[in-house]
Amino acid sequence: MSLSKVACLILGTAGLAAAHGHIDRVDIDGKSYGGYLVDKYPGQPNVPELIAWSTAATQDAYIQTFDYSHPNIICHQDAKPGALAGEVVAGGNVTLHWSRWFEDHRGPVISYLANCNGSCASVDKMKLKFFKIEEAGLLDNSKSPGWWASGELMAANNTWTVNIPSDIAAGDYVLRHEIIALHNAMSDNGAQAYPQCINLKVTAGGTATPKGVPATQFYKPTDPGILVNIFNNLRTYLIPGPALYNGRGAAPKVTAVIPAGTSSPAMSSTPAWTTLAAAPQACGSVPNRSAP
Ligand SMILES: *[C@@H]1O[C@H](CO)[C@@H](O)[C@H](O)[C@H]1NC(C)=O
Numbered sequence: 001m002s003l004s005k006v007a008c009l010i011l012g013t014a015g016l017a018a019a020h021g022h023i024d025r026v027d028i029d030g031k032s033y034g035g036y037l038v039d040k041y042p043g044q045p046n047v048p049e050l051i052a053w054s055t056a057a058t059q060d061a062y063i064q065t066f067d068y069s070h071p072n073i074i075c076h077q078d079a080k081p082g083a084l085a086g087e088v089v090a091g092g093n094v095t096l097h098w099s100r101w102f103e104d105h106r107g108p109v110i111s112y113l114a115n116c117n118g119s120c121a122s123v124d125k126m127k128l129k130f131f132k133i134e135e136a137g138l139l140d141n142s143k144s145p146g147w148w149a150s151g152e153l154m155a156a157n158n159t160w161t162v163n164i165p166s167d168i169a170a171g172d173y174v175l176r177h178e179i180i181a182l183h184n185a186m187s188d189n190g191a192q193a194y195p196q197c198i199n200l201k202v203t204a205g206g207t208a209t210p211k212g213v214p215a216t217q218f219y220k221p222t223d224p225g226i227l228v229n230i231f232n233n234l235r236t237y238l239i240p241g242p243a244l245y246n247g248r249g250a251a252p253k254v255t256a257v258i259p260a261g262t263s264s265p266a267m268s269s270t271p272a273w274t275t276l277a278a279a280p281q282a283c284g285s286v287p288n289r290s291a292p
Protein backbone atom coordinates (compact mmCIF):
# COMPACT_ATOMS: atom_id res chain seq x y z
CA MET A 1 0.00 0.00 0.00
CA SER A 2 1.32 3.41 -0.89
CA LEU A 3 2.26 5.92 1.75
CA SER A 4 -0.48 8.25 0.62
CA LYS A 5 -3.12 5.53 0.97
CA VAL A 6 -1.91 4.76 4.47
CA ALA A 7 -2.10 8.43 5.40
CA CYS A 8 -5.52 8.61 3.79
CA LEU A 9 -6.81 5.72 5.86
CA ILE A 10 -5.35 7.06 9.10
CA LEU A 11 -6.75 10.54 8.55
CA GLY A 12 -9.97 9.07 7.24
CA THR A 13 -10.63 7.17 10.44
CA ALA A 14 -9.74 10.31 12.37
CA GLY A 15 -12.89 11.74 10.85
CA LEU A 16 -11.49 14.27 8.39
CA ALA A 17 -13.95 14.72 5.58
CA ALA A 18 -12.71 15.02 2.06
CA ALA A 19 -12.87 18.67 1.14
CA HIS A 20 -11.86 20.14 -2.16
CA GLY A 21 -14.02 22.70 -3.91
CA HIS A 22 -16.99 23.49 -6.10
CA ILE A 23 -18.07 26.43 -8.23
CA ASP A 24 -19.94 28.89 -6.02
CA ARG A 25 -20.25 31.83 -8.41
CA VAL A 26 -20.30 32.49 -12.14
CA ASP A 27 -19.73 35.92 -13.67
CA ILE A 28 -20.83 36.63 -17.22
CA ASP A 29 -20.65 40.01 -18.83
CA GLY A 30 -20.90 41.95 -15.57
CA LYS A 31 -23.67 39.76 -14.16
CA SER A 32 -23.16 37.37 -11.23
CA TYR A 33 -24.93 34.03 -10.87
CA GLY A 34 -24.88 31.82 -7.80
CA GLY A 35 -23.38 28.36 -7.98
CA TYR A 36 -24.92 25.23 -6.50
CA LEU A 37 -23.76 25.50 -2.88
CA VAL A 38 -23.35 21.82 -2.20
CA ASP A 39 -22.36 22.53 1.39
CA LYS A 40 -25.74 24.26 2.00
CA TYR A 41 -28.44 23.40 -0.50
CA PRO A 42 -28.96 19.63 -0.28
CA GLY A 43 -31.99 18.99 1.91
CA GLN A 44 -32.81 22.70 2.13
CA PRO A 45 -36.47 23.53 1.30
CA ASN A 46 -36.15 26.71 -0.78
CA VAL A 47 -33.14 26.31 -2.99
CA PRO A 48 -33.07 29.17 -5.50
CA GLU A 49 -33.34 28.43 -9.20
CA LEU A 50 -29.86 28.46 -10.66
CA ILE A 51 -27.91 28.22 -13.88
CA ALA A 52 -25.73 25.67 -12.06
CA TRP A 53 -26.44 21.96 -12.01
CA SER A 54 -27.11 20.47 -8.60
CA THR A 55 -24.97 17.62 -7.33
CA ALA A 56 -24.98 15.30 -4.36
CA ALA A 57 -21.24 15.72 -3.79
CA THR A 58 -21.77 17.26 -0.35
CA GLN A 59 -18.18 16.57 0.70
CA ASP A 60 -16.75 18.17 -2.46
CA ALA A 61 -15.57 14.68 -3.34
CA TYR A 62 -14.23 13.64 -6.71
CA ILE A 63 -15.04 11.13 -9.42
CA GLN A 64 -12.54 8.29 -9.35
CA THR A 65 -11.02 6.96 -12.57
CA PHE A 66 -12.85 3.63 -12.24
CA ASP A 67 -16.06 5.64 -12.68
CA TYR A 68 -15.02 7.56 -15.80
CA SER A 69 -17.63 5.65 -17.82
CA HIS A 70 -20.33 6.15 -15.16
CA PRO A 71 -22.92 8.97 -15.59
CA ASN A 72 -21.44 10.70 -12.52
CA ILE A 73 -18.51 11.81 -14.70
CA ILE A 74 -20.86 13.97 -16.80
CA CYS A 75 -21.65 16.72 -14.29
CA HIS A 76 -20.61 15.14 -10.96
CA GLN A 77 -22.49 12.91 -8.53
CA ASP A 78 -26.23 12.50 -9.29
CA ALA A 79 -26.14 15.85 -11.11
CA LYS A 80 -29.39 17.43 -12.26
CA PRO A 81 -29.75 20.39 -14.63
CA GLY A 82 -30.17 23.94 -13.37
CA ALA A 83 -33.53 25.59 -14.16
CA LEU A 84 -31.99 28.76 -15.59
CA ALA A 85 -29.34 29.69 -18.15
CA GLY A 86 -26.68 32.38 -18.13
CA GLU A 87 -26.75 34.52 -21.25
CA VAL A 88 -23.46 34.97 -23.05
CA VAL A 89 -22.67 36.32 -26.47
CA ALA A 90 -20.63 33.94 -28.62
CA GLY A 91 -17.00 35.02 -28.27
CA GLY A 92 -17.69 36.27 -24.75
CA ASN A 93 -16.26 35.14 -21.44
CA VAL A 94 -17.62 33.11 -18.56
CA THR A 95 -15.71 33.40 -15.28
CA LEU A 96 -16.10 30.52 -12.87
CA HIS A 97 -15.23 31.00 -9.21
CA TRP A 98 -14.24 27.93 -7.18
CA SER A 99 -15.06 27.92 -3.47
CA ARG A 100 -11.47 26.88 -2.81
CA TRP A 101 -8.66 24.76 -4.15
CA PHE A 102 -5.46 23.23 -2.83
CA GLU A 103 -1.97 23.88 -4.09
CA ASP A 104 -1.03 20.21 -3.95
CA HIS A 105 -4.07 19.23 -6.07
CA ARG A 106 -2.12 19.93 -9.25
CA GLY A 107 -3.57 19.16 -12.64
CA PRO A 108 -5.25 20.31 -15.81
CA VAL A 109 -8.27 22.60 -16.14
CA ILE A 110 -10.55 21.65 -19.03
CA SER A 111 -13.81 23.08 -20.37
CA TYR A 112 -16.39 21.59 -22.72
CA LEU A 113 -19.69 22.62 -24.29
CA ALA A 114 -22.65 20.46 -25.31
CA ASN A 115 -25.68 21.68 -27.23
CA CYS A 116 -28.96 20.84 -25.46
CA ASN A 117 -31.01 21.13 -28.70
CA GLY A 118 -33.49 23.21 -26.72
CA SER A 119 -33.69 24.22 -23.09
CA CYS A 120 -31.05 22.61 -20.88
CA ALA A 121 -33.37 22.69 -17.86
CA SER A 122 -34.90 19.33 -18.70
CA VAL A 123 -32.11 17.84 -20.77
CA ASP A 124 -31.26 14.14 -20.56
CA LYS A 125 -27.60 14.30 -19.55
CA MET A 126 -26.93 10.93 -21.20
CA LYS A 127 -27.66 12.57 -24.57
CA LEU A 128 -25.21 15.45 -24.11
CA LYS A 129 -22.34 15.38 -26.60
CA PHE A 130 -19.48 17.59 -25.51
CA PHE A 131 -16.75 19.27 -27.51
CA LYS A 132 -13.67 20.56 -25.74
CA ILE A 133 -13.28 24.32 -25.99
CA GLU A 134 -10.31 24.92 -23.70
CA GLU A 135 -7.57 22.99 -22.01
CA ALA A 136 -4.51 23.83 -19.97
CA GLY A 137 -2.20 21.40 -18.21
CA LEU A 138 1.47 21.53 -17.29
CA LEU A 139 2.44 25.13 -17.96
CA ASP A 140 6.07 25.04 -16.81
CA ASN A 141 8.06 21.92 -16.05
CA SER A 142 11.31 23.56 -14.97
CA LYS A 143 10.89 22.54 -11.32
CA SER A 144 9.21 19.20 -10.62
CA PRO A 145 6.27 18.70 -10.02
CA GLY A 146 5.80 21.77 -12.23
CA TRP A 147 3.47 24.72 -12.50
CA TRP A 148 -0.02 23.60 -13.50
CA ALA A 149 -3.27 25.13 -14.71
CA SER A 150 -4.71 24.48 -11.24
CA GLY A 151 -2.07 26.82 -9.80
CA GLU A 152 -2.97 29.45 -12.37
CA LEU A 153 -6.60 29.13 -11.26
CA MET A 154 -5.62 29.62 -7.61
CA ALA A 155 -3.44 32.60 -8.49
CA ALA A 156 -6.50 34.21 -10.09
CA ASN A 157 -8.51 34.17 -6.83
CA ASN A 158 -9.72 30.65 -7.57
CA THR A 159 -11.26 31.72 -10.86
CA TRP A 160 -11.01 30.51 -14.42
CA THR A 161 -12.24 32.46 -17.40
CA VAL A 162 -13.58 30.42 -20.29
CA ASN A 163 -13.84 32.03 -23.69
CA ILE A 164 -16.89 30.83 -25.62
CA PRO A 165 -16.08 30.16 -29.29
CA SER A 166 -17.40 32.97 -31.47
CA ASP A 167 -18.37 30.73 -34.37
CA ILE A 168 -20.76 28.29 -32.70
CA ALA A 169 -24.46 28.46 -33.43
CA ALA A 170 -26.62 30.36 -30.95
CA GLY A 171 -28.53 28.13 -28.58
CA ASP A 172 -28.65 26.44 -25.21
CA TYR A 173 -25.48 24.71 -24.08
CA VAL A 174 -24.14 22.98 -21.00
CA LEU A 175 -20.70 24.22 -20.02
CA ARG A 176 -18.79 21.42 -18.34
CA HIS A 177 -15.79 22.78 -16.49
CA GLU A 178 -13.36 20.49 -14.71
CA ILE A 179 -10.18 20.24 -12.71
CA ILE A 180 -8.40 16.89 -12.60
CA ALA A 181 -6.13 16.60 -9.56
CA LEU A 182 -3.08 14.44 -10.18
CA HIS A 183 -1.28 14.33 -6.82
CA ASN A 184 -2.13 10.63 -6.41
CA ALA A 185 -2.31 9.82 -10.11
CA MET A 186 0.84 7.68 -10.02
CA SER A 187 -1.38 4.88 -8.67
CA ASP A 188 -4.29 3.07 -10.29
CA ASN A 189 -7.53 4.95 -9.65
CA GLY A 190 -5.56 7.87 -8.20
CA ALA A 191 -6.52 10.78 -10.46
CA GLN A 192 -9.44 12.85 -9.17
CA ALA A 193 -11.93 14.50 -11.54
CA TYR A 194 -13.98 17.45 -10.30
CA PRO A 195 -16.55 18.26 -13.01
CA GLN A 196 -19.04 21.12 -12.62
CA CYS A 197 -21.81 22.12 -15.04
CA ILE A 198 -23.77 25.28 -15.78
CA ASN A 199 -26.36 26.15 -18.41
CA LEU A 200 -25.61 28.86 -20.95
CA LYS A 201 -27.76 30.57 -23.53
CA VAL A 202 -25.34 31.54 -26.27
CA THR A 203 -26.49 34.46 -28.39
CA ALA A 204 -25.31 35.82 -31.75
CA GLY A 205 -22.65 33.35 -32.90
CA GLY A 206 -22.15 31.66 -36.22
CA THR A 207 -23.15 28.44 -37.86
CA ALA A 208 -20.70 25.91 -36.43
CA THR A 209 -22.21 22.81 -34.80
CA PRO A 210 -19.13 20.96 -33.55
CA LYS A 211 -19.45 17.20 -33.15
CA GLY A 212 -19.16 16.09 -29.58
CA VAL A 213 -18.80 12.91 -27.58
CA PRO A 214 -20.56 11.75 -24.40
CA ALA A 215 -18.57 12.60 -21.27
CA THR A 216 -18.63 8.91 -20.36
CA GLN A 217 -16.24 8.40 -23.30
CA PHE A 218 -13.72 11.16 -22.46
CA TYR A 219 -11.21 9.36 -20.31
CA LYS A 220 -9.80 5.91 -19.58
CA PRO A 221 -8.12 5.05 -16.26
CA THR A 222 -4.87 4.29 -18.11
CA ASP A 223 -4.73 7.39 -20.32
CA PRO A 224 -1.24 8.96 -20.16
CA GLY A 225 -2.80 12.12 -18.71
CA ILE A 226 -4.71 10.16 -16.04
CA LEU A 227 -2.26 7.50 -14.84
CA VAL A 228 0.83 9.66 -14.47
CA ASN A 229 3.47 10.45 -11.87
CA ILE A 230 3.75 14.23 -11.81
CA PHE A 231 6.63 14.04 -9.34
CA ASN A 232 8.83 12.28 -11.84
CA ASN A 233 10.24 15.30 -13.70
CA LEU A 234 7.66 15.28 -16.47
CA ARG A 235 8.95 16.65 -19.77
CA THR A 236 5.47 16.99 -21.19
CA TYR A 237 1.96 16.24 -20.09
CA LEU A 238 -0.71 15.00 -22.45
CA ILE A 239 -4.05 16.56 -21.49
CA PRO A 240 -6.67 13.79 -21.55
CA GLY A 241 -9.96 13.76 -23.43
CA PRO A 242 -11.05 14.45 -26.99
CA ALA A 243 -9.22 16.84 -29.31
CA LEU A 244 -9.71 20.54 -28.77
CA TYR A 245 -12.33 22.16 -30.98
CA ASN A 246 -10.30 24.55 -33.07
CA GLY A 247 -12.96 26.74 -34.51
CA ARG A 248 -12.71 30.50 -34.53
CA GLY A 249 -12.29 32.04 -31.10
CA ALA A 250 -11.51 28.74 -29.44
CA ALA A 251 -7.74 29.01 -29.22
CA PRO A 252 -6.32 27.55 -26.02
CA LYS A 253 -6.27 30.12 -23.24
CA VAL A 254 -2.72 29.33 -22.22
CA THR A 255 0.04 28.02 -24.40
CA ALA A 256 2.24 25.66 -22.47
CA VAL A 257 5.91 26.32 -22.93
CA ILE A 258 7.88 23.18 -22.19
CA PRO A 259 11.55 23.83 -22.81
CA ALA A 260 13.17 20.54 -23.73
CA GLY A 261 15.77 19.19 -21.35
CA THR A 262 15.35 21.84 -18.69
CA SER A 263 13.80 19.66 -16.02
CA SER A 264 15.84 19.31 -12.89
CA PRO A 265 17.58 15.96 -12.49
CA ALA A 266 17.18 16.09 -8.71
CA MET A 267 14.16 14.05 -7.74
CA SER A 268 13.54 10.74 -9.39
CA SER A 269 10.91 9.41 -7.02
CA THR A 270 7.92 10.81 -5.22
CA PRO A 271 8.99 12.78 -2.16
CA ALA A 272 7.15 11.30 0.81
CA TRP A 273 6.24 14.63 2.33
CA THR A 274 4.39 15.67 -0.80
CA THR A 275 2.05 12.70 -0.83
CA LEU A 276 1.54 13.02 2.91
CA ALA A 277 0.66 16.67 2.58
CA ALA A 278 -1.81 15.76 -0.13
CA ALA A 279 -3.48 13.06 1.89
CA PRO A 280 -5.88 15.05 4.09
CA GLN A 281 -7.79 16.17 1.02
CA ALA A 282 -7.21 12.98 -0.91
CA CYS A 283 -9.79 10.65 0.59
CA GLY A 284 -13.37 10.10 -0.36
CA SER A 285 -14.31 9.55 -3.94
CA VAL A 286 -17.93 9.39 -4.93
CA PRO A 287 -19.26 5.85 -4.42
CA ASN A 288 -20.47 3.89 -7.42
CA ARG A 289 -24.17 4.12 -8.08
CA SER A 290 -26.26 2.47 -10.71
CA ALA A 291 -27.41 4.76 -13.48
CA PRO A 292 -30.88 6.24 -12.95
C1 LIG B 1 -16.78 1.16 -9.50
O1 LIG B 1 -17.10 0.53 -10.72
C2 LIG B 1 -15.98 0.14 -11.47
C3 LIG B 1 -16.45 -0.38 -12.82
O2 LIG B 1 -17.63 -1.11 -12.69
C4 LIG B 1 -15.19 -0.92 -10.67
O3 LIG B 1 -14.06 -1.34 -11.40
C5 LIG B 1 -14.76 -0.29 -9.36
O4 LIG B 1 -14.08 -1.24 -8.58
C6 LIG B 1 -15.96 0.23 -8.62
N1 LIG B 1 -15.53 0.97 -7.45
C7 LIG B 1 -16.06 0.77 -6.25
C8 LIG B 1 -15.54 1.65 -5.17
O5 LIG B 1 -16.95 -0.05 -6.05
Ligand SMILES: *[C@@H]1O[C@H](CO)[C@@H](O)[C@H](O)[C@H]1NC(C)=O
Binding pocket: 091, 092, 093, 161, 163
Ligand atom coordinates in the same frame (compact mmCIF):
# COMPACT_ATOMS: atom_id res chain seq x y z
C1 LIG C 1 -12.30 37.69 -22.74
O1 LIG C 1 -11.21 37.68 -21.83
C2 LIG C 1 -9.97 37.90 -22.46
C3 LIG C 1 -8.88 37.81 -21.41
O2 LIG C 1 -9.08 36.74 -20.57
C4 LIG C 1 -9.96 39.28 -23.11
O3 LIG C 1 -8.75 39.45 -23.79
C5 LIG C 1 -11.12 39.39 -24.07
O4 LIG C 1 -11.20 40.71 -24.55
C6 LIG C 1 -12.43 39.04 -23.40
N1 LIG C 1 -13.50 39.03 -24.37
C7 LIG C 1 -14.64 39.70 -24.19
C8 LIG C 1 -15.63 39.58 -25.29
O5 LIG C 1 -14.84 40.34 -23.18
Ligand SMILES: *[C@@H]1O[C@H](CO)[C@@H](O)[C@H](O)[C@H]1NC(C)=O
Binding pocket: 115, 116, 117, 123, 124, 127, 128, 129
Ligand atom coordinates in the same frame (compact mmCIF):
# COMPACT_ATOMS: atom_id res chain seq x y z
C1 LIG D 1 -28.60 17.01 -30.02
O1 LIG D 1 -28.60 16.60 -31.36
C2 LIG D 1 -27.47 15.84 -31.75
C3 LIG D 1 -27.59 15.59 -33.25
O2 LIG D 1 -28.77 14.96 -33.55
C4 LIG D 1 -27.45 14.55 -30.95
O3 LIG D 1 -26.32 13.79 -31.29
C5 LIG D 1 -27.40 14.89 -29.47
O4 LIG D 1 -27.42 13.71 -28.68
C6 LIG D 1 -28.53 15.80 -29.09
N1 LIG D 1 -28.36 16.23 -27.72
C7 LIG D 1 -29.33 16.13 -26.83
C8 LIG D 1 -28.99 16.63 -25.47
O5 LIG D 1 -30.43 15.68 -27.06
Ligand SMILES: *[C@@H]1O[C@H](CO)[C@@H](O)[C@H](O)[C@H]1NC(C)=O
Binding pocket: 025, 097, 157
Ligand atom coordinates in the same frame (compact mmCIF):
# COMPACT_ATOMS: atom_id res chain seq x y z
C1 LIG E 1 -12.19 36.79 -4.85
O1 LIG E 1 -13.35 36.00 -4.71
C2 LIG E 1 -14.14 36.35 -3.60
C3 LIG E 1 -15.24 35.32 -3.43
O2 LIG E 1 -16.10 35.31 -4.51
C4 LIG E 1 -14.67 37.75 -3.79
O3 LIG E 1 -15.46 38.12 -2.69
C5 LIG E 1 -13.49 38.70 -3.92
O4 LIG E 1 -13.95 39.98 -4.23
C6 LIG E 1 -12.55 38.24 -5.03
N1 LIG E 1 -11.34 39.05 -5.01
C7 LIG E 1 -10.87 39.60 -6.09
C8 LIG E 1 -9.59 40.36 -5.89
O5 LIG E 1 -11.38 39.50 -7.18
